Amino acid sequence: MSDPMGFLLWVKGPAFNFALAVFALGMLARLVEIFILGRKTNYAEAKGGEWGPGFKTMLTRTVADPGTFARAPFNVVVGWIWHIGFITALLLFIPHIELFRGVLGIAWPGLPNPVVDAVTAITILALVATLVHRTQHPVKKHISTPEDYLVWTVTFLPVLTGYLAYHRLVNPYPLILGLHILSVNLFLVVFPFTKLTHVFTAFIARWYNGAIFGRKGVQS
Amino acid sequence: MAARKTLGESLREHGVSRRGFLKFCAATASMMALPPSMGPVIAAALEKARRPSVIWLSFQECTGCTESLTRSHSPTVEDLIFDVISLDYHHTLQAAAGHQAEAAREQAMKDNHGEYLLIVDGSLPGPNSNPGFSTIAGISNYAMLQEAVAGAKAVVAVGTCSAFGGLPAAAPNPTGAVSVMDIVKDKPVINVPGCPPVPMVITGVLAQYLVFGKLPDLDEYHRPLAFFGQSIHDRCYRRPFYDKGLFAESFDDEGARKGWCLYRLGCKGPSTYNACATMRWNSGTSWPVESGHPCLGCSEPKFWDAGGFYEPLSAPLGTPGNTLLAAGAAGVVIGGVAATLAKHRAATAVAERQPVTVEELEQKL
Numbered sequence: 001m002s003d004p005m006g007f008l009l010w011v012k013g014p015a016f017n018f019a020l021a022v023f024a025l026g027m028l029a030r031l032v033e034i035f036i037l038g039r040k041t042n043y044a045e046a047k048g049g050e051w052g053p054g055f056k057t058m059l060t061r062t063v064a065d066p067g068t069f070a071r072a073p074f075n076v077v078v079g080w081i082w083h084i085g086f087i088t089a090l091l092l093f094i095p096h097i098e099l100f101r102g103v104l105g106i107a108w109p110g111l112p113n114p115v116v117d118a119v120t121a122i123t124i125l126a127l128v129a130t131l132v133h134r135t136q137h138p139v140k141k142h143i144s145t146p147e148d149y150l151v152w153t154v155t156f157l158p159v160l161t162g163y164l165a166y167h168r169l170v171n172p173y174p175l176i177l178g179l180h181i182l183s184v185n186l187f188l189v190v191f192p193f194t195k196l197t198h199v200f201t202a203f204i205a206r207w208y209n210g211a212i213f214g215r216k217g218v219q220s
Numbered sequence: 221m222a223a224r225k226t227l228g229e230s231l232r233e234h235g236v237s238r239r240g241f242l243k244f245c246a247a248t249a250s251m252m253a254l255p256p257s258m259g260p261v262i263a264a265a266l267e268k269a270r271r272p273s274v275i276w277l278s279f280q281e282c283t284g285c286t287e288s289l290t291r292s293h294s295p296t297v298e299d300l301i302f303d304v305i306s307l308d309y310h311h312t313l314q315a316a317a318g319h320q321a322e323a324a325r326e327q328a329m330k331d332n333h334g335e336y337l338l339i340v341d342g343s344l345p346g347p348n349s350n351p352g353f354s355t356i357a358g359i360s361n362y363a364m365l366q367e368a369v370a371g372a373k374a375v376v377a378v379g380t381c382s383a384f385g386g387l388p389a390a391a392p393n394p395t396g397a398v399s400v401m402d403i404v405k406d407k408p409v410i411n412v413p414g415c416p417p418v419p420m421v422i423t424g425v426l427a428q429y430l431v432f433g434k435l436p437d438l439d440e441y442h443r444p445l446a447f448f449g450q451s452i453h454d455r456c457y458r459r460p461f462y463d464k465g466l467f468a469e470s471f472d473d474e475g476a477r478k479g480w481c482l483y484r485l486g487c488k489g490p491s492t493y494n495a496c497a498t499m500r501w502n503s504g505t506s507w508p509v510e511s512g513h514p515c516l517g518c519s520e521p522k523f524w525d526a527g528g529f530y531e532p533l534s535a536p537l538g539t540p541g542n543t544l545l546a547a548g549a550a551g552v553v554i555g556g557v558a559a560t561l562a563k564h565r566a567a568t569a570v571a572e573r574q575p576v577t578v579e580e581l582e583q584k585l
């Protein structure tokens with residue numbers, strides 16, 4: 001581990017395996033717990049189905065309602081931009097697809113690099129904007145916790161280091177590639193224990209909401 | 221030190237035409253990323269340059285580096301450049317053997333003390349390992365290197381073994397092999413890695429030294445920027461396919477036949493810095509990627525241990541799939557236990573609930 005190449009091999013090998021283990025263990029423990037606990041048995045007579053409304057709400061709650069948009073247009077627009085950018089860079093950059101193939105054994109078509117590059121640049125700008133907004137907006141600043149800043153940091157670092165590595169802006173190359181993978185390892189380790197779990201739980205929560213309303217025969 | 225002939229005189233003696241010489245100088249200029257106007261300057265400098273004494277030490281190596289150098293498309297001006305340096309000791313190439321050879325080395329070291337260039341190929345057993353793993357004339361590699369470095373102006377580590385440890389240092393490194401850079405701290409070290417290095421790069425580094433009288437600009441790994449300044453990937457003619465997302469998926473599919481990018485077949489071009497893509501091999505005939513094989517990354521440290529040659533660069537090392545399954549299974553169990561405990565706690569709380577009336581509370585107050 002004394003040199004950049006040794007560092008790269010360490011983050012790609014043992015460190016990545018460790019991070020993956022923490023991520024899988026932590027996330028599955030949380031999800032299984034959520035599912036097993038489930039919800040209280042509802043003895044009232046059902047007035048409608050659960051599954052349909054559940055899935056519908058998963059979609060409808062994903063789009064901000066006009067009221068939210070009117071109140072916080074910045075959050076909605078910039079939030080959408082960087083979420084889409086992040087997911088695009090994560091899932092559609094060809095070297096990343098090769099990583100998924102290596103871990104999960106499945107692969108899919110990617111996007112041309114210049115496209116991913118542009119998307120990444122936009123994502124970086126949007127993420128910086130969210131941080132500035134958070135620190136400038138009096139209410140947001142007041143309600144922000146250290147966890148919020150931690151989550152921002154571990155989300156931002158992989159995007160930034162990925163961009164730096166792709167453009168070879170830090171030498172030697174194995175060092176910046178290693179830092180990129182290290183930041184991802186950090187992201188994976190922090191993931192199950194912070195609000196990053198929303199990647200999974202947000203949709204579960206939306207489904208539960210929709211299902212409860214559906215059962216009661218109410219529109220959500 | 222004996223007055224040596226200038227390079228110009230030697231070249232004329234060797235019957236090298238002025239035209240051929242200028243062509244070489246122009247090529248050297250472009251290799252070093254200098255403007256073409258530097259060609260004549262290089263020619264003038266080389267003409268006047270004195271033949272430097274060169275001592276070449278071969279340690280734990282396979283002679284591939286020397287092979288690469290000598291099999292460079294001869295006869296060319298590069299070979300003659302080599303003829304016209306004074307290669308005073310090279311135990312593969314010199315005629316002398318045994319004590320005579322060692323005497324020649326000692327003599328050259330004495331005559332040119334402080335002036336000679338020391339070239340090393342091969343790694344050497346480190347100071348803490350058994351010196352008997354590699355010796356020449358009963359002298360350990362370590363002792364010989366220390367002695368030779370003392371009077372050297374600079375050290376050129378030729379080949380990945382001497383630059384980074386290479387194959388001998390690959391896990392589990394049974395001989396405790398180290399690189400020249402690991403040992404030599406007080407003299408400039410120039411690394412010319414490659415397994416083997418491109419011949420023109422070896423001669424180019426020497427030419428650069430002769431022309432400018434100073435050592436070249438180096439990168440973080442002590443490699444001359446003129447040759448190792450750009451990655452294979454950035455100079456690869458298959459790069460447009462990489463950028464478009466067109467890949468060969470196997471060695472004989474349509475993509476392979478159409479010359480698409482070899483990333484998915486394990487190409488290490490993106491993390492490898494070398495001059496193959498621009499200078500090519502075998503008289504400029506071709507180079508690995510052009511012949512359809514992914515770059516192995518041979519000019520990078522630890523390339524033997526950096527994952528499978530045919531695994532994509534971004535593929536993780538080890539067996540992450542198993543990690544995921546095992547950790548996931550453990551997670552399911554832990555989640556199940558946690559949920560059961562929570563349910564149990566809730567049930568006990570209900571069972572042990574002791575209702576209190578408002579009157580009772582008020583009495584207590």
Ligand code: SF4
Binds near residue numbers: 456462481482483
């Ligand atoms: S073949 Fe290798 S070096 Fe060439 S573009 Fe593809 S990955 Fe890069």
